Amino acid sequence: MSEIIKSHSERTLDEWLYYLESIHPSEIDMGLERIAVVAKRLAIDLSFAQVVTVAGTNGKGTTCAFIENALLMEQRSVAVYSSPHITEFNERLRINQKDVADQPLVRAFEQIEQARAEISLTYYEYTTLAALLVLMSVKPEFIILEVGLGGRLDATNIIDANIAVITTIDLDHQAFLGNTREAIGAEKAGILRPQQPAVIGDKQPPASVLSYGEQLSANLYCRGRQFTIEPQQDGNRWRWQSEQVIYELLPRPHIPQDNVATALMVLKLLAIELSNQQVITLIEQTKVAGRTEILVDGCQVMLDVGHNPLAARYLADQVKEVSAKQVHAVVGMLSDKDIVNTIKPLIPYIDHWYLCSLDVARGANAAQLREVFTEQDAKNLLSFDNVSEGYKMAKAHAGKQDLILVFGSFVTVAQVKSLYN
Structure with missing residues (x-):
């Protein structure tokens, strides 16, 4: 029996992934119409958790990892959905820092296949829905969603986040997002929600991001305004400061310092209170595969x-x-x-x-x-x-x-x- 014609319940994870690559004509087909309909049929609902959605040209994965490590240090349950993976597909969803097993994903794929009926989904849309179904079963306290491409039309944006994060904005994926920082910023700002907090880690964000945030009456927390960093001890150490909190004499991180700064603002908004020593420990311990x-x-x-x-x-x-x-x-x-x-x-x-x-x-x-x-x-x-x-x-x-x-x-x-x- 060929892999393609096996019944859904007989497929392994690898067979499902092979199948998903074959069912939509385009690898990238941006838009929320298809996935939103299927999500409604599946009754996707993450309201049980605090959700943080992270967009940006670079720095998404390391920002997510720092937030994740801090929540685990405080003994809170946390899941991170990201893409692409480096070695194994299961890396895309980790729950309390453990990659998801094959079987929950297979069960989710079976549900999606039945629910989608006549609707064609891309590989990424399908796998995003699978991650959301698994999360509904596990119910962690915190969910961190890393945007795959852009923001406004990315599959993760069917979820209304409690906190939106934009790390950096630069030229990449121009064929899909536009040829200027302003155009790309407008796409990434699509993850912002009315009256909800948004952390902007870019030191010079495009006007498109700030103006859209103002239109929504989003609560913007911008690098250089609501939180700052500055060198200490001739640049060997550094300080992070917001209106209420100061962390001093911080060591050089293994991940980009800018992303640590952004993550600390997110943690403050999540009401995660860390001591100076805890922040130092987190900085020393946070490393991410494939990032330096x-x-x-x-x-x-x-x-x-x-x-x-x-x-x-x-x-x-x-x-x-x-x-x-x-x-x-x-x-x-x-x-x-x-x-x-x-x-x-x-x-x-x-x-x-x-x-x-x-x-x-x-x-x-x-x-x-x-x-x-x-x-x-x-x-x-x-x-x-x-x-x-x-x-x-x-x-x-x-x-x-x-x-x-x-x-x-x-x-x-x-x-x-x-x-x-």
Whole structure:
């Protein structure tokens, strides 16, 4: 019996995911009309929990993780829904920091398949509904929803959040969100709700975000106004301050400092009262897979899913601060990303490049990556048919005091991580 024609109750999680990839003509088909109808049929309702929805160009995953860790420190139950995953699909929904098991997802898929009837859902819409059904069964006190793309038309936006969060706004996914920060900001502001709190972590948010918040009479908590950060001890430590709370002498985080600052404002609005020492502990302990993640395998290896110019600029700052004799960069990207302006910020800090083709839908090939480099830059370029080959060559060339940087896509990082599983 083929996987496709098995009855719904006989399918494994992998078979369901294969099936979901086949039932809608587009990988991305933005809009809430389809999913809203099916959600109503399923009686989706998360009113039992405090819901935080997190949008932004970068920093969503790390902001979610910091909030999650703080809630767990306070012995509160919390679930996080995010996408995409790096290695296993189950990573997309974690409950009290444990990835969801296969069976609850399979049961949810069976319910959705029956409820959707004539309605075609994308893979992402289908899997978002599955996560919401699982959460209705588990009923955690807090639910953190990471927006997949944009905000206004993202599947997560069928839920009215108690707190909306926008981390950063920059150019990415322009084909879907627009070609300016103002246009992209307007899409991300779509997660705001009337009279509800919204935390804006971007240091210079587009006017479109602020004006929409004002139209809704949303309670805006903006970086630089309602909460601030400033360096202490010659930049070795830092202070976070809101109108009522000050945290001082905070250490340098493993995740971007800006996202810690945003998360602390969210925790304040959730009435989570943390001591100064608790915040220090959280900062020291919060690490996120695939975000400047460090492995040691003969030499240091840094894994980062960064795939747009803003992420690359942050990554360049991180590489500058690593004490390495030479830096080897293994990069693979999707063709619809801004390849030129993602690679360029890193060129001054990389000694050897390993350009890898991605054999996935929308994957760029090594020749497209090579076009970024001038003749002068191109002296230390090697091209590979896949990430595994490129990474193995980097490992062969790197000395013990060198750094290997792997970046450009979730797919790129996943393929390297699979070599260690």
